[in-house]
Amino acid sequence: MSGSPATVDGRALRVALLGCGTVGSEVARLLTEQADEFAARAGAPVELAGIAVRRPDKHPELPAHLLTADAAALVESDVDVVVELVGGIEPTLEWLLSALRRGKSVVTANKALLAEHTAELAEAADASGADLYFEASVAGAIPLLRPLRESLAGDRITRVMGIVNGTTNFILSAMDSTGAGYAETLDEASRLGYAEADPTADVDGYDAASKAAILASLAFHTRVTASDVHREGIAGVTASDIGAAKLLGRTVKLLAICERVTSEDGTESVSARVHPVMIPRSHQLAGVGGAFNAVYVEADAAGELMFYGQGAGGSPTASAVLGDLVAVARNRVVGGRGPRESAHAGLRVRPMGQTPTRYHISLDVADRAGVLAQVAQVFAAHDVSIATVRQRDKHSTASLVIVTHLAQDAALQATVDEIGKLDVVREVVSVMRVEGED
Template sequence: MTDRTLKVALLGGGTVGAQVARILLDDAEALTARAGARLELTGIGVRNVDAPRDVDLPRELFTADAEALVEGADLVIELMGGIEPARTRILQALGRGASVVTGNKALLAQDGAALFDEAERTGAELNFEAAVAGAIPIIRPIRESLSGDRITRVLGIVNGTTNFILDAMDTTGAQFADVLAEAQRLGYAEADPTADVEGLDAAAKAAILASLAFHTRVALDDVRCEGITKVTAGDIAAAQDAGFTIKLLAIAELVRDADGSEGVSVRVHPTLLPRKHPLAAVHGAFNAVFVEAENAGSLMFYGAGAGGAPTASAIMGDVVSTARRLVQGVPGRTNTSTRDLPILGPESVTTSYSIGLEVADQPGVLSRVASVFAGHGVSIETMRQRIDGAGAQGVSDADAIPDGRAELRFVTHAASEAALAATVADIRNLDVVESVTSVLRVEGV
């Protein structure tokens, strides 16, 4: 045991904050032994001190004066979320040399550079394991364990809500809107699910992962983002028929530009994965991150991606690690970018596409469509055709093909994103093509 005490200020008393406070109070003795100092929770900064809490905590700990709480702390845990006042309070703490643990992915993706610069200026510690993938330890392995390796690619399922929705669509055949309603009823999705289903939450996490993996500052605006709202039951069924499943993936990778120079591509989009791929087996609201490095090879990190207790576990790992460094007098670790690689657009990416078309059911259509692919140098790997009228047996009205039309679905070999985009644009202009029903990217083939 030790006589040293570190004063800990907690900002935010919501689902995760309440669990962090519980751990700090209930496990005080064990935490003291692990950290080398007693962690004294001096207060919990909240907007409404009288609001109901998920955990029974001492009423006297709550305060609306977060500024004063931060001013007297050695270590600040920020779990308020959002940009302000979280940004102001973190900068306040770092500015006076207090270390910070945060799970605020949106703030890190938007203003991480300013926060890391302030931490470096004062020698404070800024840790953020819980900002990506909840309880899964992914930040620390990339930041420390793989720091002597060269990471070339990170891809993963980093949003539990969208994985729950796509997994349920895959297993039940239901439409997106129906599964979203069920996810909201079960508490997996917010009343306003925009950040999840439009991919914005995953994009913020992708920016953080890319910044760490490639030692280059990547902001949220650098991430190309596409959500899952356009994924239909027909897309899911076609993917199943071809041996794929659909996941919302965050992908960050090193790529070569047209002139051969190296850069970083970061994107979030619905993706077809072969069912044999490790990420295809991630079900429900779970998360998983796949890391590819030159020497370590392929690594996968899997676990609960959200929830009060799992996320609190990640927060407390950072708290103990930070406390140890404070006890030992070790300067805080920095996140200074060392490479400053350019952020490359989609035209620099090589990928495969799955393209769904509704076409006229007449001779010569397939050859005309195929000629467009060939004209752009895009090779077709597989093609499937379906013809059925509205109300056909085993086909829902939503997914039925009108009489006189057929559905074609192509999976291409890898090609440049620019060539594939041009192919889709020219196919749309064919008079025998009624509509392009879906365009999804394919990984892992």
């Protein structure tokens, strides 16, 4: 192609930006300052047609003629693409459905919305022929979702496991390196700006669960929502848990784990869960520190893949948003369409209780003969096999550290509950799942 870039129906691609916070302001800045580059990359000029914010008078840094408080009207105006960076479910869902039904493509970073309403959004996009892109919804700037739904579309993915929340990874990494407890480390994360004023979505695992739902849906061609994802946060992780992991050559991470599970009869299902785990320090995810994200993918043909980088922040997330915007523009220029939702497998989502896991269990027990035999009998009664046992005597008590083989999570939990009732067990000190070991 020579001369000036092609336009969309003889004009520039007009973009409506909903939300102008940390990420939105960076998107607006880059679209304005690098307009010529975006035109060259996209094959058409990309024009910022309007910016919807809650209070236009609070944004003197933006051109006043672009600002509006009426997001619904902006969506319905003469724009080609809606970039949504507001977050939340309502009224955001209605704005995006309105855009898609009118044939306007959507780029969004809204993980919570996608984790519950991807099906509605995808169906609206299919009906009108519009595109729906959401690379920025998981792991910031890391190219992850596009490889899952495009590059690996011809492969069979068996597992996706990763660190997808920078706040919790910062806290657990700091606890590991300093030996400090959870509460004081959370305070430090807040002081440094790694934790929100209300960190609930991060530390209780809601953020990671939304991302796990998106990952599982793409990886296994099955509709998985956040409510399908088993979720546990990190508030219960103690300095003692971190220390116990160190003694065993492990570290503690909050992981999103999505697996294709095959039953004994050959039936396949999907497991999606978020919880703290102990992993060996030799594992690729163990060395991911600070607020970084990393996702480990296993596929039949491709083998083991690792995606690593900045998982949040204005510039990294804006990079993913703008990458999607360029893809939408290219599709518009050539008359093509982006990838559609792939939910053809329709696999059952397996409850956590039926999911095979391994446990690390630390017990304070009476220091007398026969204790280990009684504890082992409970494991046997629940058909849970013990992989290793470590014992340490201290005064009138002893410490038992038990690591199990794979068993259904419900059986493991029932085992722990019954052990806690034994007269010889003074305390179940800690229970944590173990990953990354054969």
